[in-house]
Amino acid sequence: MEPNRILIIDRVHSVLALEFQHYGFQCLYDPEYFDKGDLSDFEEFYGIVVRSKKIGKEILLNPNNLKFIGRVGSGLENIDVDYAESLGIKCFNSPEGSRDSVGEHCMSILLSLLNKVCKSDQELKKNIWDRNNNWGTELKGKTIGIIGYGNMGSAFAEKLSGFGVNVIAYDKYKKGFSDAFVTESSMERIYAETDILSFHVPLTEETEYLLNTDYLSSFTKDIYVINSSRGKVVRTADLVQAMKEGKVKGAALDVLEYEKSAFEKLDFNTLPEDLKYLLDANNAIITPHVAGWTDESYFKLSKVLFDKVRKEFNL
Numbered sequence: 001m002e003p004n005r006i007l008i009i010d011r012v013h014s015v016l017a018l019e020f021q022h023y024g025f026q027c028l029y030d031p032e033y034f035d036k037g038d039l040s041d042f043e044e045f046y047g048i049v050v051r052s053k054k055i056g057k058e059i060l061l062n063p064n065n066l067k068f069i070g071r072v073g074s075g076l077e078n079i080d081v082d083y084a085e086s087l088g089i090k091c092f093n094s095p096e097g098s099r100d101s102v103g104e105h106c107m108s109i110l111l112s113l114l115n116k117v118c119k120s121d122q123e124l125k126k127n128i129w130d131r132n133n134n135w136g137t138e139l140k141g142k143t144i145g146i147i148g149y150g151n152m153g154s155a156f157a158e159k160l161s162g163f164g165v166n167v168i169a170y171d172k173y174k175k176g177f178s179d180a181f182v183t184e185s186s187m188e189r190i191y192a193e194t195d196i197l198s199f200h201v202p203l204t205e206e207t208e209y210l211l212n213t214d215y216l217s218s219f220t221k222d223i224y225v226i227n228s229s230r231g232k233v234v235r236t237a238d239l240v241q242a243m244k245e246g247k248v249k250g251a252a253l254d255v256l257e258y259e260k261s262a263f264e265k266l267d268f269n270t271l272p273e274d275l276k277y278l279l280d281a282n283n284a285i286i287t288p289h290v291a292g293w294t295d296e297s298y299f300k301l302s303k304v305l306f307d308k309v310r311k312e313f314n315l
Helices: 014-022 081-086 095-114 117-124 151-160 187-193 213-217 236-245 273-280 295-313
Strands: 005-008 026-029 045-050 068-071 090-092 143-147 166-170 196-199 223-227 248-253 284-286
Touching: 005 014, 014 026, 014 295, 068 295, 081 090, 090 295, 095 117, 095 151, 095 196, 095 223, 095 248, 095 284, 095 295, 143 151, 143 187, 151 166, 166 187, 213 236, 236 248, 236 273, 273 284
Parallel strands: 005 026, 005 045, 045 068, 068 090, 143 166, 143 196, 196 223, 223 248, 248 284
Antiparallel strands: none
8 A cells, every 4th residue: 555645844835735635645744753762653754855964874874765865955955865765765855946036035135235234224324324335236247157057147147138148057067048038158157257257066075175275266357256055155264355355355154054954953162263254254155045935935835846747756
C-alpha cells in the first residue's frame, strides 16, 4: 500500500497542503518531528517538505517508502541530495517562485545604495538636513556584471532593462543565454568592464568565498557589490578591506557569511568586527535574507513545488 502522508516541518503557505489534500494525501505539520525520537510512523510518509531545516543522512537511514524531499525555496544545500537520490528519493526546490521578488529586491537595494536613500533617511530622522553630501549616482550608462545566470540572475537582468544599462553575465555551467536583457560574457570581460557586480550563484565548494582579495584585484574599475545569493560567497573581511581602500565603492547585501545554517538567525551578541564595520558604514546596505520573500512569493514558492511533485509522480 502506497504511503499517503506528507510531512511538513517548516512553515509554508497553506496552498501546499490544500493541493496535496485535493489529491488524497494527508498533511502533517510538525516542526519537531525529528527531535522526538519516535519515528515509528516514518514509513507512512510519501514526502517531506522543508524550508530551511536540514535533511541529512542520519534522517534518511531508514527511508522506507519516501518518494521525495521538497524545499520551498531556492538552493538545496540543506538537503543531502546525493545520498537521498542514491536511495531513489527525488529532491525538488522552487526557485521560480521567488525570482521576481529577488530581482525587485536587488533593484531596490542597488538604487537605495546609489542614491544614499538609507543614509539621508537616517540623517533626517536625527534632524540633519544635508543635501550636498547626499547626491546620488545614476545607474544609466553603467555596466552590471552578473555572476550566475539562473532564475535569480535572469530576473535581475529583466528588472534592469529600461534603466539604460549594459548587462553582461558569466555562468560557468550555462551557455548560449544572450537575449534582449543580457549579453553572455567571459570572466575577462566581467573583470574589465563591470561597474556593479551582482552574485546569483548557489553555495558550493567552487563558490565559497568566491569574492576575496584576489578576485577583487582582477577588476579594472572600482566597483559596487551586490550579494543576494548565499552569505559565504563573500569573504566579509576581504570585502571590508576593499571598501576601506576604495576598491569597492559600496555594498548591498541581503545575505551574510555569519548567518546560522538555517538562515534564521544572526547572533548580535558576538558580532565580528568586520560586520560591525558594515553595519556602521554609510556605503553599505544590509537586509536580513529576505530578497526571496514577499507576500506573492510566499504563495508561489509552495505552488511551484507542488506542481513539480505532481508532474513528476503523475498525481
